[in-house]
Amino acid sequence: MARPIQFDRSKAVDRALVLFWRKGYQATSLADLLAAMGIGRSSFYAAFTDKRSLFLHCLDLFAQRVTELIDRARAEASPLDALQGFFERSFVGTPSARDHWGCMMVNSVIELAGVDDDLASRASHYLAALQKRFQSLLEEAGAAPSEAGELAALLMLINEGIRVSSRRKLPGAPHLPPIAATFRLIRSAIA
Amino acid sequence: MARPIQFDRSKAVDRALVLFWRKGYQATSLADLLAAMGIGRSSFYAAFTDKRSLFLHCLDLFAQRVTELIDRARAEASPLDALQGFFERSFVGTPSARDHWGCMMVNSVIELAGVDDDLASRASHYLAALQKRFQSLLEEAGAAPSEAGELAALLMLINEGIRVSSRRKLPGAPHLPPIAATFRLIRSAIA
DNA sequence: TGAATTCTGGACCAATCGGTTCACAATCGC
């Protein structure tokens, strides 16, 4: 009946995700997307409805992958180590290009607040969920709920700061000492 | 010879600054600017060259006003109180609309990195200058230079985080406890 | 008042934007 194999959908989405992550929503033109995804206009609209829908999909995907990242770390380490690893891992080892892309949720909140509030608030919602995850890890580590809430709020602030900072392409790894200091504070508060 | 009084230039720039601050560079169209500034197209180009130049000017102005803000606080309080006030003042008292606009330098870094690197790196440069100001205030408060450097880096992370967070229009004032916790840490580190 | 100068509203421009349409090519069941 039909043509079974078209283009590799998940690969195309990945390419789009990278573009949106790096350049944001507005600066990524349809032409950019088509070139990166290696497909034509009509295939694009047939498969993804429109640019905004695809962005939404990529944003969801990004959030999902971030939580997977934490879950995987948690499976291999203590709650606090997993948490600290989540902050430090982004900046150690082989410096990848991604290190300078920040966080797509943070980027979207900044770029789209006041421009497309639906997209911005969805990104903000995902950040709130991430903060909840921070909190539950802190509670697993023995913090009282209220204390875990406050510390999670602090960690989210640090997280947002790190993602902004990483977009600045500063030389060296200037975020590591503040991260270490923050976790010293957290560990001493919990113990 | 000429027509002496035209439109109020500084007022027009202020209006443009607010627009760029709220909506960012790309989402602010020329039509938006002209409407807000209350001037015509030709006057705009005669006075400000083009949109990008005006944005640059507004960014410079924003950075200058932020440093003035700190200087004024410093004139009336101790180094540490001035510093803490800079972080807390943005969110207490009458909640103004500005509270949700974040920081134009942070916004520009996020929006324009990878899109217009010259603009982005200028914004980043101003953030670096602000961090230096943090550091000198910490040194004034008695911190050793190396320690002041690390604490200033932490404060810049918190600062960036706060500005991101403020764009999310979260209910309440969820940033105050983390700020307080951070300054407890700083004060105990210095004392 | 009249000439000189300057500022400005609005018409105009090419380029680009995201999105639609359609004829054709490619693959399927048979």
Added chain:
DNA sequence: GCGATTGTGAACCGATTGGTCCAGAATTCA
């Protein structure tokens, strides 16, 4: 093979983008 079905490239669309241009209004000097 052949008809049916479906994915796709390319032409096309109106809207909007940032930017230019110029005729005329406004103001100053003489």
